[in-house]
Amino acid sequence: MKTCTETHRYSLNGETMGTRYTAVFYAEAGLDTDAINRGLAEAVGRVDQQMSICKADSDLNRLNAAPEQVWLPVPTELATVLAAALRVGQQSGGAFDIAVGDVVDAWGFGPGTPSITEQTIDALPSRSSLSATAALTVDTQRQQVRKRAPLQLNLNAIAKGFGVDELARCLDGFGLTRYLVGIDGEMRARGTKPDAHPWVVAIEKPCRGAREVMGIMELSDAAIATSGDYRHWIDVKGRDYAHTINPATGAPLCNTLAAVTVVAASCMLADAWATALMVLGESEGPRLAQARGMDALFVLREGDQLKEISIVGGILQAQIENRPTPPRPRT
Template sequence: MKMCIEAQRYSLNGETMGTRYTAVFYGPAGFDTAVIARRLSQAVTQVDEQMSTWRPHSNLNQLNAADLQHWVDVPRQLACVLACAERVRHESEGAFDIAVGDLSSAWGFGPNAPTITAETLEPLPRSVMRVSRAELVVDLERNRVCKHQPLVLDLNGIAKGFAVDEMARCLNEAGITRYLVGIDGEMRASGVKPDHTPWVIAVEKPCRGMRDVMGVMELADAAVATSGDYRHWVDVAGRSYAHTMNPVSGLPASNNLASVSVIASSCMLADAWATALMVLGETQGVNLARQRRMDALFIVREGQELREISVVGGKLQTSVETE
């Protein structure tokens, strides 16, 4: 049953995936939020338990350890995320690829990853430094997966976005139509506020070691996700390497992009495409966003300055210089 009176604002939050989730929504006065709070917590916990590389017994880690040429039964949610990841890999021509688990670990990211120094960096085996176009077959009808080549899957570039979509599903099922849910920079909005204004999302300034707002964007019935170089990185021999891996080169992404924000119909898609465009860089990424008629905001580092490149509906907007 849809709610008729949506005048009162409610806010819920909790811990998940090493950070916090938030849900802001409007409902009738005196609405009991206990059930919603429990469902939101269960939804994000389920995603983490299925898709985290940090949980030894997660469904993802079980799939990583499975034999080749062997069908592995997986939860429906995991199967959907894997299928979406493979689709974006194909459409991005390999810029987004979840088969980067070995690369992430080799470069010091992820669970049990080594500390990277100039000495440990040099002898990294070439088999780890490259990612093959490993074949992964996802059977959505039977919720099962088969690996045809050795690979280690990492869903850090898509799972958080899916968790946000699961939060949205919980609110939709409760009949809540005006909400904003999010985990860090991954957000999804439904409807507008009671005063008919859209939700306003802060665009974070891509600066390491601090949190500052660079600007804002309006969001209604859409999702946004951001990929950047300013939250997780390693410094080796005077050079900084961000955590986003380039599946083609087998190295951390290396270009002038500080961050990419993508608006899409689902947060899962926005999350994956933000990662892909971050890998492609300020030229190829912008071109692909235009070709696919996407909505994306690129923030480019030029020395100590930042420059914005906006693509709206596939159309390139005027670049803006920022401090």
């Protein structure tokens, strides 16, 4: 007689990258999760140690401090992320650029950087340094990198997504085939739940100082990431400056986009492209998403209204006016 194996829902989590990772999966009842949890923690721990701008001894900071024109050995994971960042930079026409570390620090968004004031904003220099695509060479086969000019790299717009992919790879290694993993709002799903329904992910409404669900997204064998102006920002004399930097101007974004959500095969690419499309703005962003056949949701802020532009497989699906959004609370 064939025996039916009972399926159980497991949920694991831990600290990483200044926030928490989560892993929800289905497997047979009685599974020993200690080894899985250790594997998850080690997976994201490697990413954090290699790519954190906050850790003085990270591989990324070692690369930032390295001299120009010298090949520097780097771990496989870091080489993979750097190469992907350069590809997205090229494909987005420079909208995605990891060589903005100095600008991020200058605007007060880096680790340990002083608060910015109206006077320091006026004194900030215009963007003049080379882009990463112009000044960085990555040899993934030999796992080495060379800077051709001084660069301060920042991987905050892609490393978290890669960390989610590493969580997925860890669960794959344990033979798990039904899971949802995430770090903050960056998520990746494999398979479906036992009832054959896809995983459901909430899309946040872009409101500062509040948490409100704007909608949901169903995921199966895909990843999702969001870039927005509503989680990290500074207020100088009543004017808000979001943390995402426009590489072309060397200043925080100045467009009507409140958030961009991207669905892709990997969370690393979803993370990077969400930032790139956010930088491109309300006109060029949807245009490029359509041209590349992407799945993306653009949320525009027009006065006290939010407007959604949804693109699925490169096809404009909807352009919807939402109800008024409440005024942004100050913190």
